[in-house]
Amino acid sequence: MLLLSNEDVEDLLTMADCIDALQRAYQDAADGTAVNGFRSDIITQTTHENASYSLKMMGAVMTSFEIGALRLNSDILTFPIKNGKRRKVKVPAAPDERWVGLVLLFSTRTGEPLAIFPDGVVQRLRVGATSGLGVRYLARENARAVAIIGTGWQAGAQAMAVAAVRPIKEMLCFSPNPESRQRFSMELERRLGIPVVPAESAEQAVRSADIVLCATNSLNAVLRDELIGPGMHIGSIRKGEIDPATLLRADRVIIHHPDNMTDGHVVFARGVKYFEEIKEVSINTALRTLTEAPALSDVVSGKAAGRSAPSEITCFLNYHGLGFQFAATGAILYKKAMQAGRGHQLPTEWFTESVHP
Amino acid sequence: MLLLSNEDVEDLLTMADCIDALQRAYQDAADGTAVNGFRSDIITQTTHENASYSLKMMGAVMTSFEIGALRLNSDILTFPIKNGKRRKVKVPAAPDERWVGLVLLFSTRTGEPLAIFPDGVVQRLRVGATSGLGVRYLARENARAVAIIGTGWQAGAQAMAVAAVRPIKEMLCFSPNPESRQRFSMELERRLGIPVVPAESAEQAVRSADIVLCATNSLNAVLRDELIGPGMHIGSIRKGEIDPATLLRADRVIIHHPDNMTDGHVVFARGVKYFEEIKEVSINTALRTLTEAPALSDVVSGKAAGRSAPSEITCFLNYHGLGFQFAATGAILYKKAMQAGRGHQLPTEWFTESVHP
Numbered sequence: 001m002l003l004l005s006n007e008d009v010e011d012l013l014t015m016a017d018c019i020d021a022l023q024r025a026y027q028d029a030a031d032g033t034a035v036n037g038f039r040s041d042i043i044t045q046t047t048h049e050n051a052s053y054s055l056k057m058m059g060a061v062m063t064s065f066e067i068g069a070l071r072l073n074s075d076i077l078t079f080p081i082k083n084g085k086r087r088k089v090k091v092p093a094a095p096d097e098r099w100v101g102l103v104l105l106f107s108t109r110t111g112e113p114l115a116i117f118p119d120g121v122v123q124r125l126r127v128g129a130t131s132g133l134g135v136r137y138l139a140r141e142n143a144r145a146v147a148i149i150g151t152g153w154q155a156g157a158q159a160m161a162v163a164a165v166r167p168i169k170e171m172l173c174f175s176p177n178p179e180s181r182q183r184f185s186m187e188l189e190r191r192l193g194i195p196v197v198p199a200e201s202a203e204q205a206v207r208s209a210d211i212v213l214c215a216t217n218s219l220n221a222v223l224r225d226e227l228i229g230p231g232m233h234i235g236s237i238r239k240g241e242i243d244p245a246t247l248l249r250a251d252r253v254i255i256h257h258p259d260n261m262t263d264g265h266v267v268f269a270r271g272v273k274y275f276e277e278i279k280e281v282s283i284n285t286a287l288r289t290l291t292e293a294p295a296l297s298d299v300v301s302g303k304a305a306g307r308s309a310p311s312e313i314t315c316f317l318n319y320h321g322l323g324f325q326f327a328a329t330g331a332i333l334y335k336k337a338m339q340a341g342r343g344h345q346l347p348t349e350w351f352t353e354s355v356h357p
Numbered sequence: 358m359l360l361l362s363n364e365d366v367e368d369l370l371t372m373a374d375c376i377d378a379l380q381r382a383y384q385d386a387a388d389g390t391a392v393n394g395f396r397s398d399i400i401t402q403t404t405h406e407n408a409s410y411s412l413k414m415m416g417a418v419m420t421s422f423e424i425g426a427l428r429l430n431s432d433i434l435t436f437p438i439k440n441g442k443r444r445k446v447k448v449p450a451a452p453d454e455r456w457v458g459l460v461l462l463f464s465t466r467t468g469e470p471l472a473i474f475p476d477g478v479v480q481r482l483r484v485g486a487t488s489g490l491g492v493r494y495l496a497r498e499n500a501r502a503v504a505i506i507g508t509g510w511q512a513g514a515q516a517m518a519v520a521a522v523r524p525i526k527e528m529l530c531f532s533p534n535p536e537s538r539q540r541f542s543m544e545l546e547r548r549l550g551i552p553v554v555p556a557e558s559a560e561q562a563v564r565s566a567d568i569v570l571c572a573t574n575s576l577n578a579v580l581r582d583e584l585i586g587p588g589m590h591i592g593s594i595r596k597g598e599i600d601p602a603t604l605l606r607a608d609r610v611i612i613h614h615p616d617n618m619t620d621g622h623v624v625f626a627r628g629v630k631y632f633e634e635i636k637e638v639s640i641n642t643a644l645r646t647l648t649e650a651p652a653l654s655d656v657v658s659g660k661a662a663g664r665s666a667p668s669e670i671t672c673f674l675n676y677h678g679l680g681f682q683f684a685a686t687g688a689i690l691y692k693k694a695m696q697a698g699r700g701h702q703l704p705t706e707w708f709t710e711s712v713h714p
Contacts, residue, residue: 357430
């Protein structure tokens, strides 16, 4: 069984790989050969001070890639107050101040475990790649100007993804912190080789944008509806980022997956604190009506229309993960790692058994 | 992180350990501090000849033991016809003809992965231990005679469990194959130090039994209702083993968990074969009405009554697993392994990350 590190994933897996792999996954999903399991989030108390414990898992199988995947997270969550609001922060409480997220890959031909690797790098790539697919099917073909709202870890992946599917000429980025947007612009400009300009306001960033991608930690709308004009494509990775008014008047809203619009997969233990305070705005009416909207796999497979006119306002709500994002990107990663001889082989018999399970 | 083998589990974990650990788990479940996640079974096609692929996962957290657990299975399923009926058989298709089932344990205090081990031995122990709890709360205190219906791998654990909670004087065992019941009797007599007699028929086995435990592969009733008399406790680990008439007239029927009475956690890919033919009888009316019956955790915690009179007929339906069976037994196993210095330590940093997940 192959043990890979985040460095291996970073070196081996490109955004273009991920977008192509996910395109196949969403096609297969529509076809019924890529199957997503039920997600499970368990949230409990912990003896770690002022924190909660979270054990999350999601799995999927892609038969076209002959891969089953399982992604799990074992998180210590704290709830500091920042700018007067309570936030959820995963703290690296494992030895040497590390986090715990893993992906396991299995062969659908033999059942054997093929690989295990941390989820950090691939997790960001797959969120970005999924937004990239949204852009591919929903943004105008001639879109050249991009606004990125948010300048964190996920925002960078959004920028890489949009640059992979459209010949972008310029990006503007905005976050409330001037230093963050300065640093983000410089890093991204170097990485993408196109001008990336820090904007003074969300309004300035969005004003001339063809594509607006939001990747913030905000639980409130980061774009007032009046900023959104005809022909724009808007992407969001977190519930609440988009003004409900925009969702209601957009010509075309595509969701990631209907199951992802609610929190039906979460189970709370007794006595867990703070979750009410940080609750995502999943219950707002605009979102609730959208569980019936077409999903990304419908658009990728042609069952539902993508953008149908240059003047349309389109939205893609890339909320929460799906197991087969890890199956798809994991399959490509495994293939490339084996070809490149990367990673460490652990004895497969450590992870298999002679006893009937 | 500690790597353990099935041999380690066999040497370290006793049936009594498991019953005590599970008693705590079901108490904690009633109290809301042991929490079970959603199960997920994915069943797809595979290129393995005449087979299906199955990826299953279940997880749970027990805060009293500070343990999160995840159990997963990656199975190649075949569907041979035996005695005119199609059966589901897991084949060991991984390298060196091995199966793939794993348990991962995590600390709720730090999030770190604590241990990984194959599920085969513990899987049988926890099924047995759960039936043992059923006997503890539902069989007569003075029960001394036991009938075991079935002589396979799971039947042995049922026998070990009942012997751990009542001072059993004699067991009779039955399966249609005379050689199997002969072998099973000898093995069990040696292991338990009490007489274990092979019976010629289910009727003979059950006639003078106080406790009847079924652990067969049968999808049809293995005990006709007229064999069941006053005061008996009947346990079953598979839907269909108990005659619906018995379920309807029993004084007290306790189920494992309401969610386990249906197959709502299973997702099928397109084109999967044979599952209709082997479908369990989960849809029979007697069972359907039982989703409202008290669950084991209700009885263990005192929310629902156990046996209330010597003459009662009681049934415990130990169907399907629950994640916290693995959290409970895993926690004890981990503690004993650390104390005994068993297993192999793998670098924890292989399974943690410096990148935010």
